[in-house]
Amino acid sequence: MSDFTHKRKELAHKIKHASSGHKPDNWFTRTFSRLARRFGLPFGIFLAILAALALTAMSMTLYFVSGTSKLDLSRPGYESARKQIHSNDGKNQNFSSSGEINSEVIKDFLSKYDREAKNSQQYGTYSENLLDDAALGITSEQTAPSDGSSP
Amino acid sequence: MLKKLSVTVLAIASVFVLAENASAQSADLTPEKQAIVVQSCISAQTVLQKIQHNDAATRVNRGQSYETLVSRLMTPLNIRATSNEYNNSAPLLIGTTNKFQQALDNFKDDYEKYDNSVSSALKTKCKDKPAVFYGYLEDARSQRQDVASDVANLSTLTGEYRVNVLKLKSEVGQ
Numbered sequence: 001m002s003d004f005t006h007k008r009k010e011l012a013h014k015i016k017h018a019s020s021g022h023k024p025d026n027w028f029t030r031t032f033s034r035l036a037r038r039f040g041l042p043f044g045i046f047l048a049i050l051a052a053l054a055l056t057a058m059s060m061t062l063y064f065v066s067g068t069s070k071l072d073l074s075r076p077g078y079e080s081a082r083k084q085i086h087s088n089d090g091k092n093q094n095f096s097s098s099g100e101i102n103s104e105v106i107k108d109f110l111s112k113y114d115r116e117a118k119n120s121q122q123y124g125t126y127s128e129n130l131l132d133d134a135a136l137g138i139t140s141e142q143t144a145p146s147d148g149s150s151p
Numbered sequence: 152m153l154k155k156l157s158v159t160v161l162a163i164a165s166v167f168v169l170a171e172n173a174s175a176q177s178a179d180l181t182p183e184k185q186a187i188v189v190q191s192c193i194s195a196q197t198v199l200q201k202i203q204h205n206d207a208a209t210r211v212n213r214g215q216s217y218e219t220l221v222s223r224l225m226t227p228l229n230i231r232a233t234s235n236e237y238n239n240s241a242p243l244l245i246g247t248t249n250k251f252q253q254a255l256d257n258f259k260d261d262y263e264k265y266d267n268s269v270s271s272a273l274k275t276k277c278k279d280k281p282a283v284f285y286g287y288l289e290d291a292r293s294q295r296q297d298v299a300s301d302v303a304n305l306s307t308l309t310g311e312y313r314v315n316v317l318k319l320k321s322e323v324g325q
Contacts, residue, residue, distance in 0.1 A: 113224050123213050
């Protein structure tokens, strides 16, 4: 029998099994069917737990790898940081991307733009001296360290 | 095939080893300085943690504000200027927006690096490894400077965009 004919028969066999709903006979399906018959519902529950653990591991990996964890202030210990968050959904700052442009439109845009630009300036600027030895209290003289508030 | 695979695995492993070494560099401390660090590092870590929490809030607030500027204001105006064929001002506005977006990406990346260094400094058992703790602290200082310069750059670009809007206004008035 030629190699081509053999492959064709193999493929036809697979298609037949797929369309008739019969499971192919291999080690995995045999073991799976045996365990399912033997343990029934507990086996199903175990599989569900396994799937949940795998999905949780995937989502936690994405949470840390994407850097979202760095911005998540709902973590324990970040209560004080949560209070500093300014609610800014930007709804009042919407500007339409269609329509004509005239001096009134630009005036409206500038008022929104200036408000938001001013808003962005009110937060800390990551001043460099906040991590100095003196600020952290790493000095030979015992000075009181700063309270860590970011200017 | 096997040879290629082993070379690839070795290359990946060496990258990880180098990255680990780069992030775990310890500082050269004099014995006196080391003694001071050992003596005061626990209280320093407490202050550092407060700074980390405040910085996280600042990062979120600034991030929200910058995203609002780009997505709700700059981009719609750029689209409007382009569709109305203001061919002198529209390229300027788009150019500044692209620079702003790039600066915003840099800000996010630099902040992440800075926060990683601070987290590493906080996790280090500083009484046992004062040089490692101080090394992370020095990394954090330099990375904080990068974040500060990103913030300054974004502020400059905010001003530049406003100037371009005024150019658009004069083009509209012509």
